[in-house]
Amino acid sequence: MSVEEEEKSFMNLNPLRNSPIITTEEENTMFNFEDYVAEKVNQVNDALDDAVPVNYPKTIYEAMKYSLMAGGKRIRPLLCIAACEAVGGHQSAAMPAACAVEMIHTMSLIQDDLPCMDNDDLRRGKPTNHKVCVCKHSLNPLAGDGLFVLAIEQMATATPGVAPNKVLAAVRELAKAGGVEGLVGGQAEDLRYTGSNQTVKLETLENIHLRKTAVLFEASVVMGAIFGGGSDEQVEKLRIFARKIGLLFQVVDDILDVTQSSEELGKTAGKDLAVDKTTYPKLLGLEKAMEFAEKLNGEATAQLTDFDRKKVAPLVALADYIARRHN
Amino acid sequence: MSVEEEEKSFMNLNPLRNSPIITTEEENTMFNFEDYVAEKVNQVNDALDDAVPVNYPKTIYEAMKYSLMAGGKRIRPLLCIAACEAVGGHQSAAMPAACAVEMIHTMSLIQDDLPCMDNDDLRRGKPTNHKVCVCKHSLNPLAGDGLFVLAIEQMATATPGVAPNKVLAAVRELAKAGGVEGLVGGQAEDLRYTGSNQTVKLETLENIHLRKTAVLFEASVVMGAIFGGGSDEQVEKLRIFARKIGLLFQVVDDILDVTQSSEELGKTAGKDLAVDKTTYPKLLGLEKAMEFAEKLNGEATAQLTDFDRKKVAPLVALADYIARRHN
Numbered sequence: 001m002s003v004e005e006e007e008k009s010f011m012n013l014n015p016l017r018n019s020p021i022i023t024t025e026e027e028n029t030m031f032n033f034e035d036y037v038a039e040k041v042n043q044v045n046d047a048l049d050d051a052v053p054v055n056y057p058k059t060i061y062e063a064m065k066y067s068l069m070a071g072g073k074r075i076r077p078l079l080c081i082a083a084c085e086a087v088g089g090h091q092s093a094a095m096p097a098a099c100a101v102e103m104i105h106t107m108s109l110i111q112d113d114l115p116c117m118d119n120d121d122l123r124r125g126k127p128t129n130h131k132v133c134v135c136k137h138s139l140n141p142l143a144g145d146g147l148f149v150l151a152i153e154q155m156a157t158a159t160p161g162v163a164p165n166k167v168l169a170a171v172r173e174l175a176k177a178g179g180v181e182g183l184v185g186g187q188a189e190d191l192r193y194t195g196s197n198q199t200v201k202l203e204t205l206e207n208i209h210l211r212k213t214a215v216l217f218e219a220s221v222v223m224g225a226i227f228g229g230g231s232d233e234q235v236e237k238l239r240i241f242a243r244k245i246g247l248l249f250q251v252v253d254d255i256l257d258v259t260q261s262s263e264e265l266g267k268t269a270g271k272d273l274a275v276d277k278t279t280y281p282k283l284l285g286l287e288k289a290m291e292f293a294e295k296l297n298g299e300a301t302a303q304l305t306d307f308d309r310k311k312v313a314p315l316v317a318l319a320d321y322i323a324r325r326h327n
Numbered sequence: 328m329s330v331e332e333e334e335k336s337f338m339n340l341n342p343l344r345n346s347p348i349i350t351t352e353e354e355n356t357m358f359n360f361e362d363y364v365a366e367k368v369n370q371v372n373d374a375l376d377d378a379v380p381v382n383y384p385k386t387i388y389e390a391m392k393y394s395l396m397a398g399g400k401r402i403r404p405l406l407c408i409a410a411c412e413a414v415g416g417h418q419s420a421a422m423p424a425a426c427a428v429e430m431i432h433t434m435s436l437i438q439d440d441l442p443c444m445d446n447d448d449l450r451r452g453k454p455t456n457h458k459v460c461v462c463k464h465s466l467n468p469l470a471g472d473g474l475f476v477l478a479i480e481q482m483a484t485a486t487p488g489v490a491p492n493k494v495l496a497a498v499r500e501l502a503k504a505g506g507v508e509g510l511v512g513g514q515a516e517d518l519r520y521t522g523s524n525q526t527v528k529l530e531t532l533e534n535i536h537l538r539k540t541a542v543l544f545e546a547s548v549v550m551g552a553i554f555g556g557g558s559d560e561q562v563e564k565l566r567i568f569a570r571k572i573g574l575l576f577q578v579v580d581d582i583l584d585v586t587q588s589s590e591e592l593g594k595t596a597g598k599d600l601a602v603d604k605t606t607y608p609k610l611l612g613l614e615k616a617m618e619f620a621e622k623l624n625g626e627a628t629a630q631l632t633d634f635d636r637k638k639v640a641p642l643v644a645l646a647d648y649i650a651r652r653h654n
Contacts, residue, residue: 056534060507060515111468139518141438141468142511145475149506152479156498164491171483171498179476180387184469188387191466207383 033317037078040091044077044098045069051099051154052147063143064150068106070126071266075249075322076101076216080224082314083238086307089228093162097223100151100174105216107151108183110144148178162227170223177219186211193278200278206247213253214246221315237303238315244300245319251293252323254279255286265327297323360644364405367418371404371425372396378426378481379474390470391477395433397453398593402576402649403428403543407551409641410565413634416555420489424550427478427501432543434471434478435510441467475505489554497550504546513538520605527605533574540580541573548642564630565642571627572646578620579650581606582613592654624650 048068054061077098084094155171176182190208193200221242225235254272258281262269272279280289300319304312375395381388404425411421482498503509516535520527548569552562581599585608589596599606607616627646631639 055507057507057512057516057519059519060512064507111472114468139515141441142515145438145472145505146507146511146515148472148475149502149511153499153502153506156495156502164495168483168491168494168498171495172480175476175480175483178472179480180382180384180391180473184473184476185384185387188390188466188469188473189384192384192386 031313033314033321036314036317040078040081041074043091043095044074044081044102047095047099048102051103052150059139060142060146063139064146067110067143068103068147072102072106073325074102075318076105076220079217079242079245079315079318080220082318083221083224083230083242084228086238086304086312086315087225087228087230087234088308088311089224089230093227093229094224096154097170097220097227100155101177101216101220101223103147103151104174104178104183104219107144107147107178108187108212108216110140110147111187114140151178166226170226173219173222173226177216182211182215182219186213186215194275200283202283205278205280205283209247209250210243213250214243217246217249218242234307237306241300241303241315241319244296244303245322248293248296248300248319249322251280251289251296252325254281255289255293256325256327258286260326293323358640360641360648363641363644367405367408368401370418370422371401371408371429374422374426375429378430379477386466387469387473390466391473394437394470395430395474399429399433400652401429402645403432403547406544406569406572406642406645407547409645410548410551410557410569411555413565413631413639413642414552414555414557414561415635415638416551416557420554420556421551423481424497424547424554427482428504428543428547428550430474430478431501431505431510431546434474434505435514435539435543437467437471437474438514478505493553497553500546500549500553504543509538509542509546513540513542521602527610529610532605532607532610536574536577537570540577541570544573544576545569561634564633568627568630568642568646571623571630572649575620575623575627575646576649578607578616578623579652581608582616582620583652583654585613587653620650 052061052065052068054065080098080101081091081094084091152171152174155174156167178184180188186208189204190212193204193208218239221238222235225238230238256265257269257272257279260269271277272282280292283289284292297319301316304316379388379392379395381392407425407428408418408421411418479498479501482501483494505511507515513535516531517539520531520535545566548565549562552565557565583592584596584599584606587596598604599609607619610616611619624646628643631643
């Protein structure tokens with residue numbers, strides 16, 4: 001099977017499909033992941049477009065909107081919605097949170113690409129924010145901040161009918177993901193080692209990835225579960241699931257950086273090697289890194305066994321997609 | 328009276344003091360503003376010190392703490408506490424919000440001083456964050472973000488006994504102050520005009536100052552009033568008061584930039600003129616700018632007439648201090 005065929009055939013990635021306990025009838029009622037993703041991504045894109053108006057001052061709103069609407073797989077919003085549905089909620093309850101996590105993710109991309117950070121030119125197959133707005137360089141960090149704050153503001157506002165304590169819990173999840181325990185701390189620690197001659201231990205690398213990636217996955221899934229009406233027990237199981245696949249996402253990202261081309265990735269490939277960055281393939285070797293990815297995927301989906309099999313299918317498929325994606 | 332004597336004699340700045348309706352008895356019970364400020368600033372500094380631990384990763388916490396603890400007049404926390412007391416609350420109810428506004432203010436200072444923004448070397452009489460952490464340049468925006476997120480997180484967490492809807496209202500105020508309607512939008516618009524040949528109208532200048540300064544003053548005072556248990560009517564009067572003195576603060580800042588030395592200011596003086604920045608003195612002339620400042624002070628304190636005279640005295644004195652400060 002070609003890479004293209006494999007990518008299109010999402011259902012083959014679902015381990016439950018080969019499970020002997022799934023009957024043909026069940027299999028027939030299982031959703032089409034490709035259609036699911038296409039539908040939800042469209043809805044998320046519409047919601048994001050609505051969420052960022054182009055008011056005065058236009059320059060900053062346009063910079064925010066440029067990066068937010070420049071494509072992207074929308075994995076975090078999809079996880080948020082899928083977690084909401086996994087506990088029996090309707091996706092509309094998760095949509096404000098789904099938008100919020102994508103805004104925070106986009107903020108982190110803008111910052112990562114800045115000249116004082118990774119100084120990257122290509123993101124999501126398009127020129128990075130600081131390459132487009134080169135005449136107004138200083139707008140870049142502001143656009144990132146604007147998106148972050150908008151995420152918090154909309155989260156704290158656009159949740160009619162939800163108990164204030166649940167909204168507050170969601171705000172705390174978002175803040176944790178964006179702050180020193182999350183993106184800020186992860187990026188700071190990452191920068192400390194990049195280009196230095198210090199040996200990075202596996203424990204440190206995992207800590208960086210947990211902060212840079214897994215904590216936002218966690219916020220996405222936990223907020224979705226909270227707004228979907230999940231029990232405390234369900235929320236905690238989904239929290240562990242999300243941390244595992246967050247780490248998985250980063251391990252795969254490290255692997256793809258050495259195995260794929262810039263064209264396939266939609267961003268500069270081989271970047272980690274070029275700046276001598278510590279990655280899982282560098283520390284473990286490519287094969288062991290791939291085994292570790294499989295292990296994380298298994299540990300993640302193991303958290304989902306007590307959930308309704310049909311309702312949780314999108315989450316399972318998303319985990320598999322994260323494990324086996326090619327960009 | 329020398330400048331020094333005038334600065335020390337805060338009570339002379341209180342317009343109510345010369346009001347014929349104040350009796351000698353009332354005057355004797357009026358508080359000592361100097362002692363009030365000294366006491367509250369110490370308490371705020373202790374609370375800020377507690378609010379930012381130096382955990383892993385140390386580099387980022389240290390960068391955050393450096394700028395947060397580098398002195399400063401703590402006007403926003405003082406306003407927050409004074410507003411809480413003005414509606415009959417105890418200062419302890421306002422302390423988390425007081426810390427939050429100072430963190431967000433410090434974030435904006437770090438960003439303002441960045442090489443891609445104002446590129447300033449001196450702040451609060453000390454080298455700016457990016458001058459101290461010159462070997463880890465990219466930590467500067469992260470330190471700012473870290474402080475902003477910590478402010479939101481602590482606000483959403485450290486408010487035991489307060490109704491969640493009140494905490495959410497406070498989070499919304501903070502987010503508005505930090506986002507495009509506030510600091511981010513103000514800074515973006517400010518940068519658009521700085522060094523350009525475009526004529527800035529008075530309306531645009533006021534809009535920039537409202538966003539860059541007044542919205543955070545507003546958040547400080549409104550959050551203090553909310554946590555102090557103020558009525559909706561009280562909160563709205565204090566909101567107008569805060570916007571007026573926020574704008575006043577910036578008008579005075581513009582005036583001081585042309586009338587004071589760097590030594591007196593604790594930051595680079597004459598900077599606005601050097602970069603041909605539009606300011607109130609530039610648009611209105613120095614005298615008219617000073618008249619405008621007096622007008623704003625009068626309009627602000629007029630909002631406070633229905634409050635308990637004794638409880639509101641710190642707010643009145645703070646407004647006067649802002650109008651007549653020398654740095």
